[in-house]
Amino acid sequence: MGQTGERGIDVQTQATSDFDIEFRGVTKRFGAVTAVQSMDLQVARGGFFSFLGPSGCGKTTSLRMIAGFEQPSEGDVLIEGRSVVGTPAHRRPVNMVFQHYALFPHLDVFDNVAYGLRQRRPRPDRDTIRRQVGEALELVRLSGFEGRRSWELSGGQQQRVALARALVNRPTVLLLDEPLAALDRKLRRDMQIELQTLQRDVGITFVLVTHDQEEALSMSDTICIMRDGRIVQMGGARELYDEPANAYVADFVGKSNFIAGTARAGGGLRDPHGRGFGGRRPAGGRALGEGEKAVLAVRPETVAILPDGAASGGFDVALAGRIRNRIFLGEHTEYLVAVEGIGDMLALVPKLAEEERGSFGEGQAVTIAWNDRSALVLGDD
């Protein structure tokens, strides 16, 4: 599980494959616009896979090519090792949960969920349909809602009906297109947990599309970060967070402070003022040559704020700064610190640290500090 990201491997599989979904050199063009650019991808069986990226990065197009709503302009899409190029959506063993659910308004909950079963030939008998629909509704905790119409349901309930309607068909892969985007924050958190639990219970491969990094990080085994129709990096949540391949990923996954400069041959970075910063290269990252444009990325939670003039307390880097802004967020406080020659840097100070070192007011002169091991030198691409 989670063993993806092995790009460039020529998998000689026929009818059976370890992968539920494979893209081989897939390109999709809409007129002059290239939505997906020669993409290679493998989605392992039984995992929770996410496409993550801003709008227009090609993630939805990728999902729609799996569903069968779009056909690739070039390359091959495989489901369970079989090419499905040219196969219409209704003949593919995948089902989709649509962004705004797309529940049939003229049918009640039962008929919505039964819809897929009734398309089967030979058609299952009445009792089979009733039992399977009942099980699917139980799975999403909506038993007793059979007779309701979609407009009588809350957003979260509609979401669950959409899930049941797809899962009842026992698809090889369940596709989810921004499934939580229409829900409010609290409900979204609940549904994230619910989706994850559900995926483990049913053992079906889930492929999610989202622009919400928190959603992708919290639920997926493997996340595929996309930009401009290409894969930027693929890996687990922790890997992407701790070892981002470049500045784009470091910026997209979580928050980062960036210091622009050039790479140093011995490691680390030199900023335009000639100051040197220590930092490590991410595992699996591209090698950087001396003088190449690079950034130093420091996560805000690894940045400490010390009273001005205090001992640097064993930190590798200590810079003078002034508090520009302070936002209290409960479990921690977000400080924006103006640092000379760098600009504004963000620091997340947990409650505990604040209790020990005291809090700081706006305009106060402080020292901002971090350790070289928390800093990453990343290519600026």
Next chain:
Amino acid sequence: MADGTAIERRQSRVTAMLLLPTTLWFLLLLVMPLAVVLVFSFGERAPAGGYEAAFTLEQYANLPARLTAFTNTLTLAPLGTALCVIIAYPLAYYLAVRAGARVKLMLLVLVIVPFWTSFLIRTYAWIYILGGRGIPRLLDMVGIEDLRLINTPTAVLIGIVYGYLPLMVFPIYVSLEKLDKRLLEASDDLGATPLRTFLQVTLPLSMPGLVTGSLLVFILLMGEYLIPALLGGGKVFFVGNALVDLFLQSRNWPFGSAVAIALVVIMLVAIAAYLALVGRERTRSDASLI
């Protein structure tokens, strides 16, 4: 609190004033004439024509004398409506679902353009097209001889479809336009073939437009006068033509009134039956065919 009730009272007064024209229109132009016609239908023809007060069912007993007009109306009006549905639905579907923005605009304009000239003139044009020097002559050239169109039920049907098609296209178009295209993708995704998607999603969701269009066309066709008069030549006549004849030619107002009342009653029964059928069909497909 007092202010609140004052505002409420003023609002209800405004509402009443806004409703007044409609109410007056309804009473003066619909209820009153209908009441007059109803009273007339129980009367007798005055010797010089017109109406003479009486209470007799004689006019109603005499209705079979105009049976042909009723049978013509009751066959050609539903048939014309059905033809309009069959032709309008694919067109509306194409306009709403398939056509690109420019083609759509052009076709919609083409559907509307005929309304810019008088219906009478356009129907006169059809007399020429269907007449001896029109289509039959063209067919004659390719070897199909002696085809008569003008003054036949076919001519009347052609005129009906020509005249009433836009009234059918627009309601269906509107209901298909509102149809969420993602529902079609959802159906496709759930394993339905394109045909089944059409039958199970598109058609049920466009039923409101189809019902509206059908009622609109059917009701207007039941009272149709012009098309049978011009294209049916005195041979294919509707109840509407019979009414013109009775009121203007033979000046038999009471009998004309009875015919008119009979038409209204038949229409109401037909519409009620149609709506009941459509309603039952819908609830059955709703409760569904497990």
